Amino acid sequence: MRIFRYIDENGNITLAAMNDQNHMFPLAYRDFLHLVEEAEKQGVTPLTLVQQSIQNTSPLETSLEQLQLLVPIEAPEVWAAGVTYERSRDARNYEATGGKLDAKTFYDKVYDAERPELFMKSTAARTIGPDGELYIRSDSNWQIPEPELGLVLNKEGKILGYTAGNDLSCRDIEGENPLYLPQAKIWKNSCSIGPVIRLAETVQDPYSLQITCKIHRNGEKMVEGTANTSQLKRKYDELVSYLIRDNIIFDGTVLLTGTCIVPPNEFTLQDGDQVEIEISEIGVLSNPIRQRVKQTASVS
Structure with a gap:
């Protein structure tokens, strides 16, 4: 259901x-x-x-x-887990080393560590639903969608349901310095969830969900990738346990569980692109991409 x-x-x-x-x-x-x-x-x-x-x-x-x-739930906060798939680890290493293949960085330590990477991704005001416009960050030249399974939680950390999420990310900002992660992840309309919430009790095996991401440009398919939640390095309960540890979360919080689909390194989103994220048993989350006017910080 x-x-x-x-x-x-x-x-x-x-x-x-x-x-x-x-x-x-x-x-x-x-x-x-x-x-x-x-x-x-x-x-x-x-x-x-x-x-x-x-x-x-x-x-x-x-x-x-x-x-x-509409967005299926007005999540007060959306959190995200990083480096939970091997493909994500490799992509983050590539960013952090300026494009070196098979490079090793601190992301390898995160991938193998007991403690997962968790970060704030969005709030209700920044999160949009199906068919809403996702915005390209104006000071980034390398942006991609990150298709992810989202856990809908109550304040005790119980998984109430599952949804699809798009964690729009700036690979150049993140790769320049890991301390820039919030700027690489959080801006207006940088996150979407939907189209539905699948009740947790109706999902027989949440570790066998198929994820597909397609990106179209001018009617032509530019990128297509598939993955499965069976490839996830960590368990959902493990991620949730760290999220609620010494922390306050709210009913309706969404935790995105990481991505295993990364477009080719030469690809970046452009104005007018259409991103479709499909997760089996959930549905298709589709969003157009829009380029906003570049904004510069004022210095007084």
Whole structure:
């Protein structure tokens, strides 16, 4: 069962559920967290509550692609894990050494260390949903999407569901100096999640999800890559345990679990590109890329 939000014909924000037959049903809950809260009050699982709610409801007479989708949850914070796949480690080494192949750096230590790399990626105001515009950072010349599986958490760190995420990243800024990581990761519209939240209880094996990323330019496919969550170096519970350690997280926090798909080193996003991230059992998160006017810092 997948949960999503959309704007109906009357302009109202509506929560809805979609079953595995792709039948969609509106739900009488404010948002995903309200659904989870009501399930807890009634002593049932979110899936059971959804099934009860749609039992005598007619499905929507439309398709998901025809709806005006919103971000499936207004996550107060989006965190991300880095160097959780071997491919990500190799790409970060390439950036940090100025393009040396098979180079070894501190990223190898992170990959093998007990403690994972975790960093703040976004907030609700910076995070967009399906079909929303992702912005190219104006002071970077080497930017790529990072397709990732996202964990939707409650404040105790319980995994409530799974979604797709795009961790837009500046490889040149990150490679110039690791202390520049926040600037390489965080800016307006640098993160997207969606299109739905797959209820955790309905995913049989979260370590066998297929991830595909396609980038189109002027109608032509420029990049396509595939990976599987079975390639992940760390377990989800391990990542979550470090996130909540001596920390406060909020209901609806999303933790992106890292990427295993990296475009060729000569590739950078351009204005007008279209990025599609598909994760099996979840769906397709699609976003256009836009170049904003370059902004320079003023010196007084």
